[in-house]
Amino acid sequence: xxxxxxxxxxAYVILITMASLVLAPVLAGSITAFKxxxxxxxxxxxWIFEPTLENFEFVFFTRKGWLYLxxxxxxxxxxxxxxxxxxxxxxxxxxxxxxxGSKALMQWLISLRMIPPIVVGLPFYAMFLNLERTFxxxxxxxxxxxxxxxxxxxxPLVIWMMRGYxxxxxxxxxxxxxxEGYTRLGALxxxxxxxxxxxxxxxxxxxxxxxxxxxxxxxxxAGNRTSTLPMTAxxxxxxxxxxxxxxxxxxxxxxxxxxxxxxxxxxxLVKGLTFGxxx
Amino acid sequence: xxxxxxxLLKRFTNSDRAAVNTINLVIEAGELAVLLGPSGCGKTxxxxxxxxxxxxxxxxxxxxxxxxxxxxxxxxRVAMVFQNFSMYPTMNVYDNIAFxxxxxxxxxxxxxxxxxxxxxxxxxxxxxxxxxxQVSGGEAQRVALARSMVRRPEVFLxxxxxxxxxxxxxxxxxxxxxxLHQETSATFIFVTHDQEEAMTLGDKxxxxxxxxxxxxxxxxxxxxxxxxxxxxxxxxxxxxxxxPGAVQKTASGAYRLQLPGFDLALPARFNDGLNNLRGDxxxxxxxxxxxxxAAETGENCVSGVVELVEALGSRDLIFARVxxxxxxxxxxxxxxxxxxxxxxxxxxGAQMHLFDADSERSLxxxxxxxxTG
Numbered sequence: 001x002x003x004x005x006x007x008x009x010x011a012y013v014i015l016i017t018m019a020s021l022v023l024a025p026v027l028a029g030s031i032t033a034f035k036x037x038x039x040x041x042x043x044x045x046x047w048i049f050e051p052t053l054e055n056f057e058f059v060f061f062t063r064k065g066w067l068y069l070x071x072x073x074x075x076x077x078x079x080x081x082x083x084x085x086x087x088x089x090x091x092x093x094x095x096x097x098x099x100x101g102s103k104a105l106m107q108w109l110i111s112l113r114m115i116p117p118i119v120v121g122l123p124f125y126a127m128f129l130n131l132e133r134t135f136x137x138x139x140x141x142x143x144x145x146x147x148x149x150x151x152x153x154x155x156p157l158v159i160w161m162m163r164g165y166x167x168x169x170x171x172x173x174x175x176x177x178x179x180e181g182y183t184r185l186g187a188l189x190x191x192x193x194x195x196x197x198x199x200x201x202x203x204x205x206x207x208x209x210x211x212x213x214x215x216x217x218x219x220x221x222a223g224n225r226t227s228t229l230p231m232t233a234x235x236x237x238x239x240x241x242x243x244x245x246x247x248x249x250x251x252x253x254x255x256x257x258x259x260x261x262x263x264x265x266x267x268x269l270v271k272g273l274t275f276g277x278x279x
Numbered sequence: 280x281x282x283x284x285x286x287l288l289k290r291f292t293n294s295d296r297a298a299v300n301t302i303n304l305v306i307e308a309g310e311l312a313v314l315l316g317p318s319g320c321g322k323t324x325x326x327x328x329x330x331x332x333x334x335x336x337x338x339x340x341x342x343x344x345x346x347x348x349x350x351x352x353x354x355x356r357v358a359m360v361f362q363n364f365s366m367y368p369t370m371n372v373y374d375n376i377a378f379x380x381x382x383x384x385x386x387x388x389x390x391x392x393x394x395x396x397x398x399x400x401x402x403x404x405x406x407x408x409x410x411x412x413q414v415s416g417g418e419a420q421r422v423a424l425a426r427s428m429v430r431r432p433e434v435f436l437x438x439x440x441x442x443x444x445x446x447x448x449x450x451x452x453x454x455x456x457x458x459l460h461q462e463t464s465a466t467f468i469f470v471t472h473d474q475e476e477a478m479t480l481g482d483k484x485x486x487x488x489x490x491x492x493x494x495x496x497x498x499x500x501x502x503x504x505x506x507x508x509x510x511x512x513x514x515x516x517x518x519x520x521x522x523p524g525a526v527q528k529t530a531s532g533a534y535r536l537q538l539p540g541f542d543l544a545l546p547a548r549f550n551d552g553l554n555n556l557r558g559d560x561x562x563x564x565x566x567x568x569x570x571x572x573a574a575e576t577g578e579n580c581v582s583g584v585v586e587l588v589e590a591l592g593s594r595d596l597i598f599a600r601v602x603x604x605x606x607x608x609x610x611x612x613x614x615x616x617x618x619x620x621x622x623x624x625x626x627x628g629a630q631m632h633l634f635d636a637d638s639e640r641s642l643x644x645x646x647x648x649x650x651t652g
Contacts, residue, residue, distance in 0.1 A: 178351075178353060182382050195368055
């Protein structure tokens with residue numbers, strides 16, 4: 001379809017305006033991250049200055065940012081790994097087998113993604129507290145505690161996304177392998193997973209971004225040992241002042257992998273959606 | 280290998296009628312049997328039960344006296360070719376054909392020899408290094424055929440493998456499947472809804488409808504001696520002319536058939552069946568090929584008007600109207616006639632069929648007593 005030139009120009013004008021509205025604060029903040037402390041909040045703002053990495057040095061080493069970065073990585077990668085290990089087989093089952101309540105179960109799963117985090121956060125806190133008191137199992141402020149909690153919003157997404165990929169494949173693909181000498185699991189591993197691999201990568205990236213950005217559940221359930229990067233961003237807003245330069249330095253550290261992954265995700269999603277299956 | 284289905288029953292949970300309704304079937308070793316029927320008749324479900332992809336609710340399946348009912352698909356020594364799947368998309372042609380051999384842990388050299396031999400057999404030995412994207416639909420289905428052959432299965436199961444191909448390729452591959460069957464002398468069970476495909480391929484045709492076997496027999500038998508009105512109607516293109524009518528016994532003991540607008544003398548071979556008929560309602564059938572255009576009217580002849588002529592090549596299909604009934608008539612293209620012309624249809628008594636209007640079963644005595652198994 002040919003779009004008239006005037007319409008295309010209009011579309012670009014609208015898109016550029018909207019993008020500027022969103023990106024201007026991000027850009028201003030990112031510039032601030034490289035400002036020396038004395039001009040963080042100069043009025044009018046200083047735009048010409050000699051960039052410095054002192055803010056990054058401060059948040060990374062003085063305020064132990066590297067520790068929180070490590071926590072964020074462990075928790076995000078761990079929870080995505082667990083969500084894939086549990087979710088991919090579940091998605092396969094949902095795509096291939098019809099069992100009593102399977103449809104209702106799928107709808108319940110999607111509903112988990114609609115509820116606000118506080119609805120699950122507080123019960124988890126209470127549960128963890130009880131586990132500690134009754135069975136002496138400590139999950140508060142531990143990696144496993146957060147990784148388990150994150151499944152509430154990661155697992156539904158993994159199952160929904162992967163079910164779509166599996167459902168697009170003809171069942172005859174595994175059935176063929178099963179007649180040709182493999183078990184269903186063997187067929188899944190040797191035939192189906194290689195085909196849906198781009199879909200798994202796309203799912204993993206999207207879920208990683210969600211886990212990486214997660215703030216509220218971590219605020220409730222993490223502690224000194226397991227603080228994640230988004231949580232520590234809040235510590236630069238104190239009662240007396242906001243440490244703008246440090247805050248935006250942390251923000252940039254949080255944003256960088258998300259930006260890179262989003263670009264990769266875009267390519268993966270296209271690949272994931274066009275498997276190259278014949279017919 | 281002889282395949283025997285005994286009282287095979289399959290119900291799906293979301294349906295109240297059985298998909299396969301306690302069927303019994305014997306397929307002899309080396310036979311090419313075709314399961315034929317409209318969609319939803321249970322033919323594919325039957326095939327999938329033989330493959331082990333569906334579990335029967337009851338009944339047994341044996342291959343060469345070995346009960347395979349409870350075996351996993353991989354242990355049944357059968358091969359299957361599917362309609363909507365031909366190649367594993369992440370593997371090239373060679374790896375596709377070798378895939379079943381990896382399951383039995385053959386040596387690399389043996390695998391290589393087998394793959395090349397089988398590829399030659401289905402004429403794809405020049406495509407071995409191609410990927411999915413580089414082969415056509417027909418070639419991909421040949422890959423599926425090759426893959427089904429590498430493990431030298433006892434029984435080949437084919438679930439409408441040609442349905443997704445264009446007409447020319449379909450005919451070409453059909454011939455090749457027939458050739459493969461002759462060369463391997465294995466048992467083939469082929470599912471199709473295309474009765475022409477069934478006719479050309481099958482040693483035996485099993486016509487199914489609503490989970491029941493309607494008739495099992497040679498293509499000739501199924502075509503010339505249909506055991507019920509469904510088979511008569513389903514097999515053959517254009518399909519048989521079927522009309523409801525009433526029979527009357529004449530003083531001489533012979534029967535006449537009253538049809539809307541005309542009546543006919545019935546051949547004596549129906550007498551036994553008609554003597555046992557409850558009531559007088561029957562369905563009369565005659566194939567388009569068994570009707571002649573006559574020069575003048577006479578016994579077993581009726582007058583009508585040509586309403587439509589379809590050219591089929593060497594022959595024409597004529598739609599002739601008699602009263603409010605439209606007859607399909609096949610004539611030699613050279614003897615054809617024009618639309619709107621009056622015509623006389625002569626029915627060949629030797630090729631008439633008669634079915635009980637209630638049970639729709641054939642009224643030829645020998646057939647009504649013959650079982651369907």
